[in-house]
Amino acid sequence: MARYTKVKGMQIAEELYHFLEREALPGSEVSSEDFWQGVSSLIQDLTPRNRELLEKRDHIQQQLDDWHKQHDWKNNQEAYHDYLKEIGYWEPEGEPFTISTANADDEITVQAGPQLVVPVNNARYAINAANARWGSLYDALYGTDAISEEDGAERTAAYNPIRGQKVVDFGRSFLDEIAPLAAGSHADATKYAVEDDRLIVYQDEEKTSLQDQNAFIGFQGEKELPSAILLKHHGLHVEIQIDHEHPIGKTDAAGVKDLLIESALTTIMDCEDSVTAVDAEDKVLVYRNWLGLMNGSLSATFKKGDKVLERKLNGDRTYNANTGEEISLRGRSLLLVRNVGHLMTSNMVLDHDGQEVPEGMLDTVITGLLAKHELLGRSGLRNSEKGSVYIVKPKMHGSEEVAFANELFNRVEDILGLQRSTLKIGVMDEERRTSLNLANCIREVKERIVFINTGFLDRTGDEIHTSIEAGAVIRKDEMKASVWLQAYEKSNVDTGLKSGLPGRAQIGKGMWAMPDRMKDMLEQKVNHLKAGGNTAWVPSPTAATLHAIHYHQENVTEIQEQLRSSIQDRKQEILTLPLAEGRWSEQEIQQELDNNAQGILGYVVRWVEHGIGCSKVPDIHNVGLMEDRATLRISSQHLANWLHHGICTEEQVLSTMKRMAKVVDEQNAGDPNYHPMASDYESSIAFQAACELVFEGRKQPNGYTEPILHRRRQEFKEKALVEKR
């Protein structure tokens, strides 16, 4: 049991209290007295509304369940639409407007590029993510399947020069695309030099230059023998790194050892779906890392191979501009922080009645407080040049909930002594009621919004749960091509364009959830730009570097301009339920069950027993998938839906879970801290949690997985504590 300190009628878990008193409040220019008084009033004033909003979610779900039990959706679509309006699910759209967000950084307003997401409680990964503003193109190509292993180009333990040459060839043709030469190709370059403030490229005795000298921004080293050449294309920088002594550089006629490319322009430090944080101990780790990012002190020491490494935040990068003066470019991603949504409460603070308080409120006031260290310039490594704090708010349903977030942000600004709209908001469009009413949602935060993003994974989970009584849904892999999803993606962009986001805020696209499939990502993720996204999520720094290539291939500003002419109302399509038409063979059904069960178990066992909130879990085709709480929501709701509609039986699902538990146990056999689920299904908390998520899935609020995961993780932690004693 947590120990608490009494403050202003509340009880604060001691770990949290000490962290705030000793590390967070000093240097924040917020007194302890004002802070606790502010938090106390905030909780007293806003908790009732938070509860009401959650009750409304449940009530609406009940109404939808009842309607579907009484109507066949396919033959009553007009009545369905009327009903959605009648119960306030489908809101009347207000007057047109444009957002007026001020003081957002260029990474949000001007540049287009990848957005990385990382669990903030993992310092090693979080620092890596912050530093992923710049990534090695050669490493990203060499180390992944982006370059084929055909013709002797395998990824071998020792350096493979055949593969290396393919990487260099790719790099040179990339340079030809982004900075073409007046004559010939970068592939023939034998020397790069700066002469009369121009970039000169030698091809043996011949000299040439760039077709557009404006692409040349600066250099490092001597003009005659530069160590780096800085280019700019579509607002993104690329550095040609030259070192004739380097193992790669010395094999290159021009001494090029790498292309360092601007990659993750922005990074979301995640406190939500990629994180396991169920009590004060966990939350303090989350908050302490965010503080370390905000005051620049975060470091991580870890063993890699036989080396002990220390990782810190990178500094900015400086160059001699071709005009003579020095220029400095940001060395780190612009950091955003994703708070949790409105659903969960946390036992790290108990209110005046001894009740757990809404975790999302605590996240906003605490992550905001920690960001003040950055706003006050406590770090030599600035995050926002414009003095903004970027908070991503997930899982909101409809415009009332967004208005509530706005009120929360106002109140937190007042507690922290921040000017109105310093706290910016990124609105995840990942619940059906938000997609349907997106314009109204944006209007509620029109002075502080910095992004909308199609979180299609949560959105798919919500799609399944919302209409769980309507019928059996299509297979999981078919969802991406379904009518509602395509319309939702388009409608999000349309609404963003109509609401004046371009130039002021991002229109973001969702996660690439196959971290090892980089060739496929290179081929497919350019479609996010073609659809109008000026950013899109990637799971790793390597993916950020490769996805950055797409922003050189396409000009998103032009695409968005063109898309304005095809803006349409797509609400009817959004409301097209993904119900299955035919029936599947026994084999297809079993395959679907196996796949879902394997993903659920592989993820849940690490969540509940190891405290890991985001994992790479192989699917039944052995493709490693990024699994987080949103993908778990899909898989568990999918099984719950099929069970409910008799596509499979409980016995079948249970025996599938047991069989797949053995597969997952085998996959984890190399981990000495892993307890096999199959050795005792009854006493395995992870196995029981996975089953509960499926068998009780229909009853979970909006199909969310948090309540069960949190309870089961707490149970596991308590058990581990007792066993330790």
Ligand SMILES: CC(=O)SCCNC(=O)CCNC(=O)[C@H](O)C(C)(C)COP(=O)(O)OP(=O)(O)OC[C@H]1O[C@@H](n2cnc3c(N)ncnc32)[C@H](O)[C@@H]1OP(=O)(O)O
């Ligand atoms: C629906 C949603 O909400 S999506 C948003 C939530 N999802 C995320 O945040 C995804 C974040 N990504 C991850 O957590 C990881 O990439 C995973 C779990 C998918 C895969 O992790 P692993 O199996 O450890 O990856 P892998 O072994 O290939 O790579 C590890 C290396 O990549 C780095 N890395 C991987 N992902 C990230 C990341 N997101 N940010 C920074 N570094 C990362 C690690 O630091 C490590 O490098 P290091 O040894 O130099 O420290």
Ligand SMILES: O=CC(=O)O
């Ligand atoms: O948060 C992202 C999602 O897809 O869900």
Ligand SMILES: [Mg+2]
């Ligand atoms: Mg989500």
